[in-house]
Amino acid sequence: MHSFPELYEIFEKRFDQRHFPQQPGSLYDPAHYFLGIGGKRIRPVMCLMGNELFDEINPDTWHVATAIELFHNFTLIHDDIMDKAPLRRGMETVHTKYGEATALLAGDVMMVVAYDYLNKIHSSQMHKIISHFNNAAKEVCEGQQLDMDFEHRKDVSMKEYLNMISLKTSVLLAASLKMGAILGGAGEGNQNLLYEFGKNLGIAFQIQDDYLDAFGDPNKFGKQVGGDIKSNKKTFLLIHALETATPEQAGEIRRLMETNAPEKVPGILDIFKKCKVDSWALELKDKYLNLALQNLEEIAVLVARKRPLWDLAQFLVQREY
């Protein structure tokens, strides 16, 4: 058994290779470039941890973990095109460096290569794994579409936002764990508990993300604090504030959202604090973390095997960056 940092190291070493042919370089070099800018590799490592919760790592799990990371990077390349994002992790996005058309195609071909890795696993497991992989893949697309739809709406409810975040972020974490569990020989009950663990953890993770964007320590948080507020992004905080503020406060938020004035970020943050959005968010995060930990607790394996996942859960929701 390994901790998250240990598995990260091992996975990263294996993943750090060229996953694409050399030619034509105009297509494959951009795809290779993007993988080289790094990442937390949370999803593939969760897949490996889902396997190790039940048994030693099945060689097929490495292929599935690789497919998951390639799929995730494919979505990032395409998301960056849709969001017109110039940078990711401080590096140029693919479409900025190579143009939109090439970025689109490089994403497409990365997705095909993800299925090449899925195609390496034992045929007795393929139907099940591809089915879970594809369901998560479709849900990630659905989440991204809903996220874009919400940009043009003023009345997004907390329930709708939760559903969107669950699709866009949580289901791939959950499915990564579950696919690992399947390859580790887990029974269906345990697989499903682990899936729920991943879903709840994903929501807690996103709440922490939204929280840090508004209330993080600028010295520790990698990105500019208030970035979500500046770009009028729907977040847990904004939606809760609009649902609980007085009509005057809500009106003031909406007014500030329509400006780009210097008082925008401090003004909205001020109302967030008056509405106690910060402590509410921390409570909500704890609620989902506890749900996740309860799911983990119910999984029928020795407690000692759960430790790495328990640690990971604490880390993901308590990180300050």
Added chain:
Amino acid sequence: MHSFPELYEIFEKRFDQRHFPQQPGSLYDPAHYFLGIGGKRIRPVMCLMGNELFDEINPDTWHVATAIELFHNFTLIHDDIMDKAPLRRGMETVHTKYGEATALLAGDVMMVVAYDYLNKIHSSQMHKIISHFNNAAKEVCEGQQLDMDFEHRKDVSMKEYLNMISLKTSVLLAASLKMGAILGGAGEGNQNLLYEFGKNLGIAFQIQDDYLDAFGDPNKFGKQVGGDIKSNKKTFLLIHALETATPEQAGEIRRLMETNAPEKVPGILDIFKKCKVDSWALELKDKYLNLALQNLEEIAVLVARKRPLWDLAQFLVQREY
């Protein structure tokens, strides 16, 4: 056994359904819309014909044919974004109707659904089928990238162009036939001959496409004659003309390519005719058609079973529209 038109009818009836969930409609309605604008369904029907060349249709072949058609439509949606094409088959393209971001995602999710269909086939055939499917998918992406690369180059050789066309157009036809043959129980030698048949036929098909664009009968040809010339598209005709023209003629072609003057199309067509590009193209097409027919002849099944593919080959390269 069925002819191409018969199989087209049967496939179209089966394919004409909603392949996507209802919700979120903002993602799946655009994908469904695009399938509804129709198409020649050449690739899936070739997959069915590849199967029928050897045996009655294996139920799995319907799934693979559906996956192929979904994949092909996914590439069209993304190609239309890259080419900024407003119309396809006289209907609005997905990005024109729903925006680029949604078109990108609708394409992505269509690709995932293609793999859902591949995931329905018997597990004993999955590795082989996905491997051929993925190789063709990557090659189609490579061909599209090369096509874009060539737009910015003045010195594309015939050999490079042939390679690009083969990747962009022929390999998916060839792989469709081959996957059908595999599911029809063909031996490897026959599979490979059928693959070569598809590749050579695809090139002949493309030569006919390029020929019709320049020399087609405007009353029969669906698109505007001279469209490729107007947009400076690299074609068999242009590349051959530049390779065989006198320096003066080549200079005149290059000069006309830099204008949008009314004499552009007639001027270039005039040089094409002086260089006998038209008769050269028809000969080259016949060369590839004959290679294809020779491949078909060598396949070890009763001659009578080959008739539908023979007819299809003649039709595809003799069509005037």
